[in-house]
Amino acid sequence: MALDRLFKRWIGNRNRLDPEQFRKARPIRNPVVEWTTAEDGSLLMQVPIESKRKWLQKIATKAKWPTTRQFELEPMGAFVWQLCDGQHSNETIARKLKERYKMNRLEAEASLSAFLQTLSQRGLISLLIGTKK
Amino acid sequence: MAFAWYGIELDLDDEWAPVSIEGNQKQGYARLGSTRAHQVQLRWETVTKPPSLPDSVNQYLNRIAKDSRKVSFSKEINIASESEASYRYSGRASGRGSIRYIPDRNLVVLVECVTPGKDSLSSAHQKISSSLKVDCGDLYHWQVLGLNVYLPKDLEVGKRQLFAGRTTIHFTAGKHTIVTAERWGLASELLAKHDFLEWARAALELPRATITDEDVGIRLVQKGNLFTRTQTAVVGLYPKENRIQSVKVQSNRSEWNPEWRWIGFSKDGSEIETA
Numbered sequence: 462m463a464l465d466r467l468f469k470r471w472i473g474n475r476n477r478l479d480p481e482q483f484r485k486a487r488p489i490r491n492p493v494v495e496w497t498t499a500e501d502g503s504l505l506m507q508v509p510i511e512s513k514r515k516w517l518q519k520i521a522t523k524a525k526w527p528t529t530r531q532f533e534l535e536p537m538g539a540f541v542w543q544l545c546d547g548q549h550s551n552e553t554i555a556r557k558l559k560e561r562y563k564m565n566r567l568e569a570e571a572s573l574s575a576f577l578q579t580l581s582q583r584g585l586i587s588l589l590i591g592t593k594k
Numbered sequence: 595m596a597f598a599w600y601g602i603e604l605d606l607d608d609e610w611a612p613v614s615i616e617g618n619q620k621q622g623y624a625r626l627g628s629t630r631a632h633q634v635q636l637r638w639e640t641v642t643k644p645p646s647l648p649d650s651v652n653q654y655l656n657r658i659a660k661d662s663r664k665v666s667f668s669k670e671i672n673i674a675s676e677s678e679a680s681y682r683y684s685g686r687a688s689g690r691g692s693i694r695y696i697p698d699r700n701l702v703v704l705v706e707c708v709t710p711g712k713d714s715l716s717s718a719h720q721k722i723s724s725s726l727k728v729d730c731g732d733l734y735h736w737q738v739l740g741l742n743v744y745l746p747k748d749l750e751v752g753k754r755q756l757f758a759g760r761t762t763i764h765f766t767a768g769k770h771t772i773v774t775a776e777r778w779g780l781a782s783e784l785l786a787k788h789d790f791l792e793w794a795r796a797a798l799e800l801p802r803a804t805i806t807d808e809d810v811g812i813r814l815v816q817k818g819n820l821f822t823r824t825q826t827a828v829v830g831l832y833p834k835e836n837r838i839q840s841v842k843v844q845s846n847r848s849e850w851n852p853e854w855r856w857i858g859f860s861k862d863g864s865e866i867e868t869a
Contacts, residue, residue: 484629537783563836564759564779565595565740567611571758 478590486588488554488577489547494585502536508585532583537562541576545586551577598737599624601729601747602638602703604722610634612738618750632713634722635691637704645702647679647693654693654704655683662686680723688712690719698730733855736763740837741777744856749773771845772823773852778838781831794829798842803827810859818846828852830859 478486496506507529512518521528534542540561544554551573559569580586596605597612600619606626613627617638624636651671659667662685669683677695682688691706705726707719729735733744741761749765752772756762759780765773776797778784784793791805794812803814803825811830818824827842841852 535783537780562780562783563834565611566608567739568758568779575758 478588482590483574484552484555485550486590487547487550488545488580488586488588490542490545491585491587496542498539502539504534504539504542506532506534506542506585508532508583532585538576541573542580545580547589596737596742597624597626597636598735598742599636600638600736601699601734602636602701603725603727603729603735603737604634604636604705605725606634606722612756615738615754631710632715632718633708635704635706635708637706639702641695641700641702644676644695644697647677647695647702648673650702651679651681651693655681658683658689659685682715684712688715690715692719692723694726696728696730699728701728703728736775738763739777740779740835741775741839742858743775743839743841744858745773745775745841767845767850770847771843771850773850774840774842774844776840776842779836781833781836781838784838785831790831794827794840798827798829798840800825800827800842808854810854811857813852826850826852828854828857830854830857 491508494506494508496504498504508531509529510521510527512521520526537558541554541558544557549557555566555569555573558564558573559566562569564572577586577588581588595608595610596603597610598604599615600622604626607628609628609630610626611628612624613633614623614625616623620640622638626634626636628634648671655669655671659669665686667683667685669681671679671681673679677697678692680690680692682690687708687710689706689708691704693702693704695702703726705719705723707715707722709715729747732747734747734749736743736745739756739761741763745765746767748767750767752764752766754763759778761777763775765775767773778797788796791812794814795801795803795805798814800814800816803816806813806815811828814825814827814829816825823844823846825842825844827840829838829840831838839857841856843850843852
């Protein structure tokens with residue numbers, strides 16, 4: 462049991478944020494992402510594909526594989542994306558989302574959390590977390 | 595945000611959200627959590643005769659004291675009237691609550707604010723418990739996560755789906771009737787992509803329904819046959835709150851016909867004022 466607890470403390474809980482930390486965290490966009498906004502408010506993002514393996518990069522260039530990945534965000538996602546500037550905390554973004562789309566608090570927080578997780582998994586954003594004193 | 599369940603209603607700030615809801619019309623429990631780790635507990639129980647409130651409170655506090663073993667426990671009970679008492683306790687957690695007997699429904703309702711620390715709860719409890727309202731008419735108010743409907747009192751809650759952007763509660767009235775109340779958020783975004791009538795037909799799963807526009811909203815009727823029930827639904831759009839709300843009834847009994855006041859509209863089409 463003790464070993465199990467130690468394992469969880471050292472490995473299992475690594476990188477896990479508590480709800481308070483998550484609320485205070487500030488999402489920031491990956492600087493390599495380029496985006497354009499459409500008239501309807503949706504957003505098209507382009508992320509360069511880079512391989513760490515040089516031989517794979519050479520093959521990709523010769524075979525003319527696409528050099529960028531594209532993602533499209535709906536207007537609501539685009540609204541959140543614009544706020545991912547490292548200045549706004551998740552709490553603030555959720556509040557703005559709630560006000561703009563007239564959602565309830567729980568709804569805004571749950572949708573935002575799921576959306577940010579997706580963006581983070583695709584390497585489009587990172588979360589800035591204040592260090593504990 | 596107000597919270598209403600089986601016609602028992604509390605007016606709460608937006609920071610509160612339901613954590614757990616259990617039970618039925620006779621007896622039940624709802625717990626609401628806030629961003630500050632405080633909790634509100636709402637308990638209700640139907641009784642056959644007027645209860646002795648001091649005994650009920652004592653019984654309840656003794657149970658909490660039992661759970662707070664090895665920690666000093668203190669309690670204080672104030673009897674305001676025959677039908678109302680308030681109490682406070684401090685042990686493993688601190689709580690402040692009030693218990694009320696509602697004679698018209700033979701119901702005892704307990705509202706309690708709890709904090710794991712020693713924060714003062716008096717103002718929060720005062721505000722929340724004074725907002726308690728209990729419906730005693732033919733319709734009970736239901737309000738949770740943006741869903742806000744008034745339904746006949748004989749219904750029991752069945753399946754619940756509380757998703758972000760969509761809240762669904764299924765009710766049953768005996769074996770013959772199923773009532774489904776639903777609320778969709780982001781109405782303007784939904785209707786920017788779809789026609790309202792076609793969207794309603796698809797969302798309510800009534801592909802063969804005839805639709806009538808009744809100014810207040812739309813009514814869908816899909817006739818049943820030997821094997822299926824007749825399904826009738828009323829759907830309303832609430833631009834101010836950016837939501838769509840519907841009540842669908844599956845029943846072959848003519849008395850189960852959804853009314854506009856069930857989804858919060860009065861006969862002239864105006865919204866019924868709620869907390």
